[in-house]
Amino acid sequence: MRFNHERFRTGLFIVLFIGALHAQELMASEDVMFLQNEPEIIAQLKGWESQASIQVKATIAKLRDGSAVDKAYAAEAIQKFESVETKKAAILALLNLLHDTTPLDVYQKNGLFLPKNTTPSELAAQTLVWIGRPAVDGLAAALNDRSESVREKAATCLSSIFTTISSRASFPEEMKGGTYKKATAASIKALRDKNPLVRQSAASALGDINDCMAVPALMETLLKDEGFGGFFVRQEAAAALRKLRDPRSKDALRIAALQDTDEKVRAIARHALSIIDPHFILSK
Numbered sequence: 001m002r003f004n005h006e007r008f009r010t011g012l013f014i015v016l017f018i019g020a021l022h023a024q025e026l027m028a029s030e031d032v033m034f035l036q037n038e039p040e041i042i043a044q045l046k047g048w049e050s051q052a053s054i055q056v057k058a059t060i061a062k063l064r065d066g067s068a069v070d071k072a073y074a075a076e077a078i079q080k081f082e083s084v085e086t087k088k089a090a091i092l093a094l095l096n097l098l099h100d101t102t103p104l105d106v107y108q109k110n111g112l113f114l115p116k117n118t119t120p121s122e123l124a125a126q127t128l129v130w131i132g133r134p135a136v137d138g139l140a141a142a143l144n145d146r147s148e149s150v151r152e153k154a155a156t157c158l159s160s161i162f163t164t165i166s167s168r169a170s171f172p173e174e175m176k177g178g179t180y181k182k183a184t185a186a187s188i189k190a191l192r193d194k195n196p197l198v199r200q201s202a203a204s205a206l207g208d209i210n211d212c213m214a215v216p217a218l219m220e221t222l223l224k225d226e227g228f229g230g231f232f233v234r235q236e237a238a239a240a241l242r243k244l245r246d247p248r249s250k251d252a253l254r255i256a257a258l259q260d261t262d263e264k265v266r267a268i269a270r271h272a273l274s275i276i277d278p279h280f281i282l283s284k
Contacts, residue, residue, distance in 0.1 A: 155201035196229030207240025242272035
């Protein structure tokens, strides 16, 4: 039986073509992997996007299908939209863009300047912080992403957003009804992330969210987070417990104040104890 080279080449081409399509599908599905178990969030984000104007939708299209440079400029352009209502239409596309770590050279276009080695993901993260509260649930879901880089950016974004929100006079009213339950639960889980920057940002966010449900997890982090970068994480955990002012944390703070190997952790823990209980006496 004679070997048919042409048929072999045709068959190989088909196999490679199907494989490429499958790879594209996997990449596309991984882009939104952290939202696959959040149908309510997806429905809300798609709803906001569907109501956007033609101009906004054109910018969102660049976030998805443009070159790395176009994506970066589109992300920064969204920051210049006048209202949060307009900006939030882009949240879903911006969350997906957190995966794009393509380094850019120095570019200047339409009055916008991007410094060397800026990535689309960094600009997407900045824009999500600008959008603020409407982006919280999506960012909380992103804390479960497979990519360490995405988790790190999501945690940093949440920390920045809640630092801003907690400074508002209206914050106590905003917290009624468990407004940020998803962010609280996701941030508590993130306290065990292998990346210390994720854990540090998660602890910071939990201090600003002001939900006492986080106290036991923060106490554990304060006493047990060791290894590379652990002292930064413990500093943030102590600072978060200082903000929460929960009497349950006194014993953990006392141990940290007396025994932690980091001087700053000990100092923050002592200050936290003085706030929670002015009459508390620190003794060995």
